[in-house]
Amino acid sequence: xxxxxxxxxxxxxxxxxxxxxxxxxxxxxxxxxxxxxxxxxxxxxxxxxxxxxxxxxxxxxxxxxxxxxxxxxxxxxxxxxxxxxxxxxxxxxxxxxxxxxxxxxxxxxxxxxxxxxxxxxxxxxxxxxxxxxxxxxxxxxxxxxxxxxxxxxxxxxxxxxxxxxxxxxxx
Amino acid sequence: xxxxxxxxxxxxxxxxxxxxxxxxxxxxxxxxxxxxxxxxxxxxxxxxxxxxxxxxxxxxxxxxxxxxxxxxxxxxxxxxxxxxxxxxxxxxxxxxxxxxxxxxxxxxxxxxxxxxxxxxxxxxxxxxxxxxxxxxxxxxxxxxxxxxxxxxxxxxxxxxxxxxxxxxxxxxxxxxxxxxxxxxxxxxxxxxxxxxxxxxxxxxxxxxxxxxxxxxxxxxxxxxxxxxxxxxxxxxxxxxxxxxxxxxxxxxxxxxxxxxxxxxxxxxxxxxxxxxxxxxxxxxxxxxxxxxxxxxxxxxxxxxxxxxxxxxxxxxxxxxxxxxxxxxxxxxxxxxxxxxxxxxxxxxxxxxxxxxxxxxxxxxxxxxx
Numbered sequence: 086x087x088x089x090x091x092x093x094x095x096x097x098x099x100x101x102x103x104x105x106x107x108x109x110x111x112x113x114x115x116x117x118x119x120x121x122x123x124x125x126x127x128x129x130x131x132x133x134x135x136x137x138x139x140x141x142x143x144x145x146x147x148x149x150x151x152x153x154x155x156x157x158x159x160x161x162x163x164x165x166x167x168x169x170x171x172x173x174x175x176x177x178x179x180x181x182x183x184x185x186x187x188x189x190x191x192x193x194x195x196x197x198x199x200x201x202x203x204x205x206x207x208x209x210x211x212x213x214x215x216x217x218x219x220x221x222x223x224x225x226x227x228x229x230x231x232x233x234x235x236x237x238x239x240x241x242x243x244x245x246x247x248x249x250x251x252x253x254x255x256x
Numbered sequence: 257x258x259x260x261x262x263x264x265x266x267x268x269x270x271x272x273x274x275x276x277x278x279x280x281x282x283x284x285x286x287x288x289x290x291x292x293x294x295x296x297x298x299x300x301x302x303x304x305x306x307x308x309x310x311x312x313x314x315x316x317x318x319x320x321x322x323x324x325x326x327x328x329x330x331x332x333x334x335x336x337x338x339x340x341x342x343x344x345x346x347x348x349x350x351x352x353x354x355x356x357x358x359x360x361x362x363x364x365x366x367x368x369x370x371x372x373x374x375x376x377x378x379x380x381x382x383x384x385x386x387x388x389x390x391x392x393x394x395x396x397x398x399x400x401x402x403x404x405x406x407x408x409x410x411x412x413x414x415x416x417x418x419x420x421x422x423x424x425x426x427x428x429x430x431x432x433x434x435x436x437x438x439x440x441x442x443x444x445x446x447x448x449x450x451x452x453x454x455x456x457x458x459x460x461x462x463x464x465x466x467x468x469x470x471x472x473x474x475x476x477x478x479x480x481x482x483x484x485x486x487x488x489x490x491x492x493x494x495x496x497x498x499x500x501x502x503x504x505x506x507x508x509x510x511x512x513x514x515x516x517x518x519x520x521x522x523x524x525x526x527x528x529x530x531x532x533x534x535x536x537x538x539x540x541x542x543x544x545x546x547x548x549x550x551x552x553x554x555x556x557x558x559x560x561x562x563x564x565x566x567x568x569x570x571x572x573x574x575x576x577x578x579x580x581x582x583x584x585x586x587x588x589x590x591x592x593x594x595x596x597x598x599x600x601x602x603x604x605x606x607x608x609x610x611x612x613x614x615x616x617x618x619x620x621x622x623x624x625x
Contacts, residue, residue, distance in 0.1 A: 112418055116357070119411070136397055136462075143404035147440060153414060154433045 091131055097124025111156045119149040136213065155239075278374065278392055284574075285373045289531035292581045294335050296531075299585045309334035342524030350420075350517055357419030362518070362525035365412025368405045369532040375401050376539045377465040379549050379570035380472075382559045389465035390570055397462040399451070402540055403444060406495065409533060410436040412526070413497070413504050413514045420517035428513030431596060432504035435494055438603035439501075443491035445611035446484045449618040450477055450544060456622065464540070468548030473556040476547040483614045485545040487607050492541060494603070496533040499588040503596050538580030542573065546580075549573045 101121025108114045122145040129138035217225060263273045294309075301308025309331035317333065318324045327333050349355070375398035377389030388394060395401065410432055417429020454470055455461035471477055478485040494501040505513035515526045542548060549569035550556045557565040557572070594602070 116415075135395060136400070139397060139400045139404045143400065143407065146404065146408050147437065150410065150414065150433055151437060153418075154430065154437075157418070157430070 087131060090127070094124045094127035094131065097121065098128060099124075112153065115149060115153045115156050118152070119146065122146065122149060274392070281373050281392055282370055284378075285370060285532050285535055286528065288535040288574075288577065288581070289528050290335055290339070292531045292534060292585070293338065293527070294331050295582060296585050296588075297334070298331055299582060300589045303586070303589045312337050339524075342521050342527075345520040347520045347522065352421045353517060354419040354421060357415045358517075359522075361412050361416035361419060362522045362529070363412075364415055365409060365526050365529035366532060368407075368409040369529060369536050371405050372402045372536050372540075373532075375464065376536065377468055377543055377548065378539075378573050379566055380465075380469070380557075381566040382562065387469060387559070389468075390566065391465070394465060395463070396466075398464045399447065399462045399467070399544075402464065403440075403447075406533075406536070406540075407436065407440050409495075409529070412529060416518065416526070417504075417514040420514070422517055424510040424512075425514045425516045428504045428506070428510050428516075431506075432497065432514060435497075435501065435503055435599060435603070438600060439491040439494035439607070442487055442603060442607035442611050443495065445608065445615060446487035446491065447544065448611075448615045449481055449484050452615075452618065452622070453477075453480070464543045468543040471547045472550055473554065476545065476550075476553045478545040479553065481545070481614075481618075483610065485541075487611045487614070488545065489541060490602075490607060492537045493584070493587070494599070496537050496584075497530060498534065498584055500591040500594050501599060502593065503599055506593065508593070534581060534584050535577060538577050538584065539573070542576045542580060546576060 097120050099121075101117045101119070101124055104117025105114050105121065108117060122141060126138040126141040129135075129141060263270055298308040310329050312331070312334040313324070313328045314333050314336065318328055349358070374392035375395060377391045377394075377398075379390035380387050381390055382388070391398075413432040414429045417425040417427075417432070420426070450467060451461045454467050461467075467477070497504050502513075505515070507513070510516070515523055518526060547553060549572050551572050557568045559565060561568075
C-alpha cells in the first residue's frame with residue numbers, strides 16, 4: 086500500500102514539475118505546479134513529516150492560487166511565443182541542471198534502491214517554534230529578505246503596464 | 257503519536273472497518289448537506305411568511321399514516337425529487353469548455369470538504385482513563401489539516417470559472433480567488449490566540465480535539481475569545497461562499513457565477529459541496545469555539561457513563577451542527593449581499609488588522625498575567 090502511494094505521489098510530483106516547464110498554456114502550467122506541491126506533501130506524509138506536509142498544502146496551495154490570479158490577470162490565455170533564443174536558453178538550462186544533479190547527487194546515477202529517508206518526528210509545535218527562532222534564526226531572516234525582494238520585484242514588473250494611463254482608464 | 261484506534265490485530269480487518277467508518281462519515285455529511293437544502297427552503301419560506309415546499313409526495317409513501325404526511329409537509333420528499341432531478345437530467349458538455357478542468361472542477365469543490373470531515377471530532381469516548389475523539393483520524397495537527405485542505409475547496413470555483421471559457425464564470429472565479437486569499441488570512445490569524453491558549457494549557461495545540469476537550473466542563477472559548485470567534489465566523493461565511501459573501505456566485509451581477517455553464521449532476525456536486533462546506537465549517541466552529549460536544553458551558557457528559565456518554569456527546573454535537581446550519585441560513589435570508597469592494601474593505605481593512613491586534617493583545621495579556 087505504502088509503495089503504491091509512494092509511486093502515485095512521485096508521479097504527481099515529477100509529472101507536475103515537468104508540466105510546469107513543458108506545458109505551454111500558462112494556466113495549465115500553474116495547475117501542474119499545484120499537482121506537484123500536493124505530490125510533495127504526500128511524500129512528506131509518507132515520511133511521517135505531517136506538520137511540514139500540511140504547511141506545504143496550506144502555504145503553497147494558497148501561493149499557487151495567487152500565482153493563478155497573477156497569470157490570468159497579467160498574461161491571460163495567450164500562448165508563449167516561440168523564439169530560437171528561448172530554445173537555446175532552455176537547452177543551456179537543461180544541460181546545466183543535468184550537470185548540477187550529477188555533481189551534487191552522484192549516487193543518483195548508479196540507480197541502486199535506497200530506503201525511504203525519515204524526516205525525524207517532531208516532538209511538538211512549541212519545540213518547532215523555539216528551534217525556528219533560535220537555531221535557524223539566520224535562514225529565517227534571509228528567507229524573509231528574499232521574499233521582500235520578490236514582492237518588490239513583482240510590483241516592479243506589474244507596474245509599468247498601468248503607468249502613464251489616466252486613473253479612470255483603469256478598472 | 258497514535259493516530260488511529262486499532263480495532264483488530266489483522267491489518268485488513270482494521271482497514272475494512274476504517275473504510276466503513278469513512279463511508280459512514282461521508283453519509284452523515286451528505287445527509288446533513290441534503291437536509292440543509294430542505295432547511296434552507298423551509299427557513300427562508302418562514303422568514304418570508306410562506307410555507308415552502310409542502311406538496312411534493314411519492315405516491316406510496318404519502319399513504320403511510322402520520323409519517324407520509326410528516327414527510328410531505330416538511331418538504332422531505334422534495335429533497336428526493338431535487339436529488340433525482342440532478343441525477344436524471346441530461347448532462348450537457350458545452351463545446352467551448354476546457355474539458356479536463358471542466359470535469360475536474362465539481363470534484364475539486366466537494367472532495368476537500370469530505371477530507372476535512374475526517375478530522376472533525378464528532379464526540380468523545382474513553383478508554384483506559386484517556387479521552388479519544390470520535391473521528392476517522394485522530395491526528396495532532398488536525399486544525400492545520402482542516403485549514404489547509406479546506407482552503408483547497410476554492411480551486412473548484414477557480415477551475416470551473418477558468419475552464420468554462422466564458423465571461424461571467426471567469427469573473428466569478430476571480431472574485432472567489434480574491435475573497436479566499438483575503439479571508440483565509442483573517443481566519444488563520446483569528447485562531448492564533450486559541451492555539452496559544454491551548455499550548456499554555458500544555459495540550460497539543462493544533463489538535464481540534466484537544467482544543468474542544470479543553471473547553472469540556474469549562475467556559476467555552478467564544479466567551480474567552482469573543483473577537484476571535486466573531487472574526488472566525490465572518491471568515492467562515494466568506495470561505496463557504498454564503499450570502500452575504502457569495503461574490504463568486506452573485507446571481508444579480510453574474511447570472512450564476514462560476515457554475516453558470518454547469519448543469520445536472522455537475523451542478524449538483526457544486527451545490528452539495530457548498531452545503532457540505534457549511535456543515536463541516538459549522539462543525540469546526542463548534543469544536544473550536546462552542547464547546548464541542550458539551551451541552552452547556554461548564555457542564556459535560558461524565559466519563560463514568562461510558563458508552564451512553566459517548567452517544568450523548570455525538571448527539572449533542574450533531575444537534576449543535578444543525579443549529580449552526582440554521583444560523584447560516586438565517587443570516588443568508590436576513591443580511592443583503594455586500595458589494596465586491598465592501599467585501600475587500602471588510603477583509604483587509606477591518607478583519608485582518610483586528611485579528612492581528614487581537615493576537616498581539618492576547619500576547620501582551622499573557623506575558624503580563
